[in-house]
Amino acid sequence: MNQILVIALREVTRLRKRFGGGASPITVVLLLAVVGFSAFSLRDTISLGSGLYRVGVSGDVPTIQDSRFSIVAVDLDKGYALLEQRAIDVFIDGPRVFYREDDKSQYAVRALKQYMEIQELARIGSSFPEESAFPLKVEIYYLGAGQAAGETAAGETQPATQPEEVIIPSLTPPPAPFTQVIVALLYILPITFISIFFTSSFMDEKINRRLVILLSAPVTPFQIILGKMLPYAIFSFVCTALIAVLTKANVLLALAIFGPTTLFIFAIYLMVPMFYRTFKDTTFIAMLVTTLTTSYLVIPAMFTNVHDLAYISPLTLAVKMYRGETFGWREYLFPSLPMAAIFGFAMFAGTRMLNEEFLMGYKPITRKIADAIYLMMARSKPYLAVPLWSLMVIPGVYMTQVVLLAFATNLPFGMILGVMLIVSALVEELVKSVGIVVLVERGKVTSTRDILGLAFLSGLGFLIGEKLLLLLSINIVSQASVSIAIFGAGLYPLIPLFAHFLFTAIVTLLRTKLRLPYTLALGAGTLVHFIYNWYLLRAIL
Amino acid sequence: MMIPFLAVVKKELASVIRDRTIVISILIQLFFASFSSALLLGMLSLYDSDTIMQFGGPGIRVGMVSAAANPLEAYLSERGLEVIVFETVLDAENAFYQGGVHAYIAVPQNASDTAEIKLYLPDSDAVSSLIRMVIQEPLKRYENYLRAQNDIEVRYADLKGKPTTSYEFIYSVLLPMLMFFPAFVAGSMSIDSLTEELENNTLQTLLSTPLTVNGMVAAKIFSAVILSITQCAAWLILLQRNGIDLQNTAWILLLALIVSGITSTSGTLAAVLLKDRERSQFIYSLMLLAAAAISTLLNVSPITTLSRLAIGDYYTNGWHVMVFGAFLAGLYLLLLKFSRRLIV
Known part of the structure; x- marks a missing residue:
């Protein structure tokens, strides 16, 4: 245990030296600023269909602020002309909307419809009392298949159960896990990022042959791997806990869900430096691994509540957690156990492969x-x-x-x-x-x-x-x-x-x-x- | 002068092909393209009621229990759903359990200006979310109808158009991703190629041949760009053969070329300044992120330019591509200024 901690400590020092070097806290602040700034500016702008539609506007039209639309203010005649010229896709004149029959224009109309619907709802909601602005309430009941029809046919009326939920159609979008999937994806990004540093560290040591020296010291390969992994793993867990706190989720549950995932990602990234021969190898392998693990984790989660196969990804559990739904042990183990098993396998493989001959051979x-x-x-x-x-x-x-x-x-x-x-x-x-x-x-x-x-x-x-x-x-x-x-x-x-x-x-x-x-x-x-x-x-x- | 340049290019390309690493990169793109084209898009369509109606719509039967004639019934049929009217809730319920209807709606008698209707759905998550998806639009129309009763007019509610998901996805995500991912890889590759020479101390040997620093750096960038542009061209051909309509292909290709020039030059620049792979790759990724953010803020995003070129936007032309060309030229001059640092 002591040995592992020593190696872990050395790893932290190495990382500090590498990135702290001549640079000062200013660099760190600058980097954080870049990341924050990028996240901020990309938050709204990078959306599906950014910049695809050109809309001509004349008269009293609500302001359109959406990255998908580029707006030109024109007068009536110019608007028609531009529409004919195919320079704009839609022309809005007050409450009237003009368009062409070709696909490009039709797509723009649909996009506009979706956008305007939200705008109009906001307008109606703010200028009219709620009962008249949202006059329709839908009570939703779920009927179990187990309930026999004969029971109610015997003269009993439908028991007056409480509705499962009450929705207002224009305000309640149909259930789609996308937003929660994206929140769940937030957990994966830092873990991937951190594990890339873990890989880099291994490679660095491999190149300057410190790893070989370490191997000749009285520590086992297992201790080396665990020691080098420890700081990064702790950092990942802290990130997970932090995200859970920030998104108001149950911290322990989040750790339980993403613990095996973290180990799985580390396991994969442990294999990368073992097999690489040139720098290009590493870049490409790391990219492949990132793509594959991300899709493995994300894509099934999109099927949450649509298909049972969604449970192969732990993100599904996270989606459920954010929706306040429950899941049992079986659902928890189904994605987690294979991931933990792969981690175990990778650790075993890593200890066996960690020798000079294997690492240095081309x-x-x-x-x-x-x-x-x-x-x-x-x-x-x-x-x-x-x-x-x-x-x-x-x-x-x-x-x-x-x-x-x-x-x-x-x-x-x-x-x-x-x-x-x-x-x-x-x-x-x-x-x-x-x-x-x-x-x-x-x-x-x-x-x-x-x-x-x-x-x-x-x-x-x-x-x-x-x-x-x-x-x-x-x-x-x-x-x-x-x-x-x-x-x-x-x-x-x-x-x-x-x-x-x-x-x-x-x-x-x-x-x-x-x-x-x-x-x-x-x-x-x-x-x-x-x-x-x-x-x-x-x-x- | 030209011969050593070509020799380095040849060596670089040969090493990439020999290591089979490029295969992985192509695999990733293939993976992404195939995933997105069917699966992701299918997923998106799963949340798009139009697509659902196209495939399974007519098979969905909805029961309706209403004392008076109700416009909701017409709205549901217009959506393409099969509506079966029942006299009482009991009838509807029996039909539900016998499989006659998949779900039913009960509208209470005293429909005042605010209506509360009851929707009965099966317990199965998959079916009920599907039904909720497709009846969303009729419900909204009914809501607007009720609003009209209250003298509230909703503007632009009667627009139709065509579903945009796949259109937006292909031109604003898939195409930029296929054109710029090779560029991103080209940048990483330039870093790898240069830092590998630096960390293995082979650069000095290389420079003892009749080759200048700038010639060597240029050759490395050139080979990275060649690799990336070949992939882009292949993708363009594949996309067009799959019936995706692309305008301005020559400009698109040129834009992809310039962008991969920009990424490889900035990658090389990072490697020249930092001299090790770990930090260079890190800074390079951050620089790209920042560049993407800044270009979006300045309204000259290469992604948007690319999408607009591809759909044949009236206002977008070669000059927009030239802006990036000018940027590349500036960046390259900067690199020439710093490349001397490699020798000392």
Whole structure:
């Protein structure tokens, strides 16, 4: 523990030196000013459709202040002429609005309608008494499906329950989680930003070889990673708490929701400096990681209350928190557990990879990954390492498949299922076989019998992980029939176990015994796996 | 003079292609484009009642219980919903539980100038939010009708137009993102390329060849710009092949070129002044943010200019692009002034 704190302290000093250097507090203030100023000026202006419409105005028209519209004040004749010339899209003359029939003008009309509606409401609300300005009240009741119709048909009138909510249509927009998603996104931004510094720090130490010196000191790699991560992690948690306080949310709940997310993001950013070879690598990998994690977190949350799959993202929980809705343990664990598991896996991988040879070697990225996998497996017996590997990568596989599913929804409807089946088969075969292939290539395993045994264990490990995940997700994701196909629900475990073993055996034997290129072997295994999945799905549907 | 310049350009491009890093960058853009085009847009449409009506509208059946004739019924049908009128609340409720209607509305008898109506929705979140989305517009019309009864006139309420979500999204988000993301990457790449030489102490060796500092810096910027503009051109072709109407493509491409010139020059400038990657990247990102803010404030935002060029705005032309060209020239001169610092 002490060691970790020492490293953490040194990390803070390093950061202070780097950025505090000759520069004074003035720089810091200046930077903060830049950020604040940018946020302020971009707050309103960067909106959907900024600057797209040109509107001509004449006579008594409410002032239009919206970044989407550029206004020109013209007289009547000029206005018509400009509209004809297609120089402006809409011409407003007092209460009358003129437009053309082409798309550009029609879009402008709709945008104008939306804007004017808000303006008019504000005008009416301020100049008339509330009852006449907002004359319609809608009481909303929800009817459960469990309530039998016969009960009420027996002569009883509808019990006079209180309405769930009372809305005024023009003032109450339909429920959309967008605003809350954006608030929830506020939590992610500082975490990502901080973790980029964490990555930079690792890289810096790697370049000037201090990391190597540190490794020769009597501290374990685990202590080094944890120590270097500690200041950044604390800072992230403080940020999370701060945002929660500022947005008047429950601080403890916010920490509970975003804790696993923070760890997940740190886990990903821990891997970046391990694998990079040149500076450009880091930039690109960091960008990719940011894009992927952000979309993984944000996009499902947009489906809050629309689709159960929204629960794969912890942001959904945050959205619910801001809406004052409740969620249970199962809903909490569903997104959090895989993230925490990935953090654990990354920590383990990090400690194994933190050695001079691995860090300093310049190799093609595929070789580097193979090295990493080997390092993770090498310290225990293959018969233990292989099934554990298959079990441990499950959260990663699961997240990859979720992202791929989101990708696949872009495809024409008929293709979604097919593509999803192929890709998920590919991912599964990849993770199940790669460990064995690496071990064989290093000469750790040689005989066909061993390879077959390992293939069986790999399939077993994967199956156990799959079932655990299914146990967690059942009841939450009830509608996603595709996930049933992917995770193979509703079958006796023996058949999938054999299937997993068979596919993995195909890939590994083709690669190791027939010396086929790995991609080709993988392709063959994937194909068989796909046919199997396809056949199963036909039986289920 | 020209040959060493080209040699550096060739080396830079080769290293990017060999490391396959550019693939990641293209992947991100592809990811974003495909996500936005269908998923994000689909999401946005999920909150856009017009789109919902287009796909599932006619299938939604709404029950209506009202003693007297009520304009709301007409408004609902005009929206494209199937309206079924019931005599009593009990009938409507029975129809609801038997699946005859998805939701029903009960209007009380004594409709005075303020009306309180009851809306019964299914317990399922997804269906009820969908229904609330599509009946929002008829309800608002009904509200305006009631206002008119109170002699309150709502102006501009009868405008129609076409749904704007995808139009605004394509021209003000997707296109700028596809044109300027490569530029952003180009800036980062220039920093990486220069600071890597600095931190590995290979710059001195490079400069011992027949190559000036300025020539080397220019070559690095040039190769970053080439990479970015190639991506932009590819995107423009792809967008047009997908039936997105783009005006002024030549100016758009030139603008993208100038912007990536600006980003790579400012990236290089940051690297020249700070000499390490960590701080340069940080300052570079902040500078871009500030530049975006300032340009928006000054009303010369390249994003808006790009959107306007693409939709064929009457008042936007090549001169607007030239403004950025002038800025690039100024920035480059500044870089030439400071580049000497690399040697000492």
